[in-house]
Amino acid sequence: MRRGGEARWVTIAEPAAAGLDGGVVDVRLVVARGLVPSEPPSWLPLVADDWARLRAFRREADARRFLTGRVIVAEHAREVLGDHAGRLRFVRRLVAAGEEKPRYAPAPGERWAAPVPDVSISHSGEVVVVAFCADADVGVDVEQHAAFAGLDDAALRVVLSAAERQPLRTRADVADAFTAKEAVLKAVGWGLAVDPLRLEVRDGRVTRFDAPQARPVSLCRLEEPGEASASLAVAARA
Numbered sequence: 001m002r003r004g005g006e007a008r009w010v011t012i013a014e015p016a017a018a019g020l021d022g023g024v025v026d027v028r029l030v031v032a033r034g035l036v037p038s039e040p041p042s043w044l045p046l047v048a049d050d051w052a053r054l055r056a057f058r059r060e061a062d063a064r065r066f067l068t069g070r071v072i073v074a075e076h077a078r079e080v081l082g083d084h085a086g087r088l089r090f091v092r093r094l095v096a097a098g099e100e101k102p103r104y105a106p107a108p109g110e111r112w113a114a115p116v117p118d119v120s121i122s123h124s125g126e127v128v129v130v131a132f133c134a135d136a137d138v139g140v141d142v143e144q145h146a147a148f149a150g151l152d153d154a155a156l157r158v159v160l161s162a163a164e165r166q167p168l169r170t171r172a173d174v175a176d177a178f179t180a181k182e183a184v185l186k187a188v189g190w191g192l193a194v195d196p197l198r199l200e201v202r203d204g205r206v207t208r209f210d211a212p213q214a215r216p217v218s219l220c221r222l223e224e225p226g227e228a229s230a231s232l233a234v235a236a237r238a
Contacts, residue, residue: 006033007028007029008031009026009028009029010026010027010028010220010222011024011025011026011027012025012220024220025133025234027138027158028076028117028132028133029130029131029132030129030130031127032068032072032128032129033099033129035064035065036064036124037064037067038060041071044070044071045074045090047089047091049091049092054066065128069128072121072128073090073130074090076130076132081156086114087106088101088107089105089107090104090105099190099193100139100190101119101139101190101191102119102121104116104117104119105215118132118133118134118137118138119132120139120183120186122142122144123142124144125144126232127142127224129222131228131232137187137188137236137238138186138187138232138233138234139184139191139232140186140230141182142179142222142224142228142229142230143178143179143229144227145172145227145228145229146171148171148178156174159178159181159197160181160196161200163202163207164177164200176229177184177201178229178233179230180201180204180221181201181214182196183231183233184199184201184209184217184219187215187217187233187234189238190213194213198210198211198214199214204219204221209237215236215238216235216236218235219233220232
């Protein structure tokens, strides 16, 4: 067993919807169903922004979820790049349009010409999911059904369109709809920094996406045991 979680491959068989050539796109998915301790291991390469975020967490569980994701990302770099992994960092960019999702980048003073996978991280409760894709940009989202207990229609209107809300009957339905939408937004690099109402997902497909960041995206549901929903999306590299 890996220190950060269990790994498996997921194949998206209809990538043409995302503007990708070829018959399939393979995504490596690592799922941790438990959290690492709140104290970072000495081997884990953290940047100044990571340390600032750790200090800002008020709850220990939030710090543990964050570190579990970073451990999985660092372990993957070690497996794929071997001794070269130490020359990479995992960083987010803050630009005028908002916060982009974190990506692998060369360490200060280093250059890196080899292709590196795109990465997406999601967590809910004690479940942390990280997706890696070498051939496309990737987005993943997981949500515990309990997180949607007590949400009224007014709260859902902030995220889901009328057409998306209409078929929802249970918390699982809401979680399915939410994870599909956020996986798409993560695949294009921005997550909920994009107004989610600019995107509509129905029956597992993007039916409308009129934000400036829009790109063709292919989407699939992930089977998660227990009371949780998860979705995975890929988009052609920007």
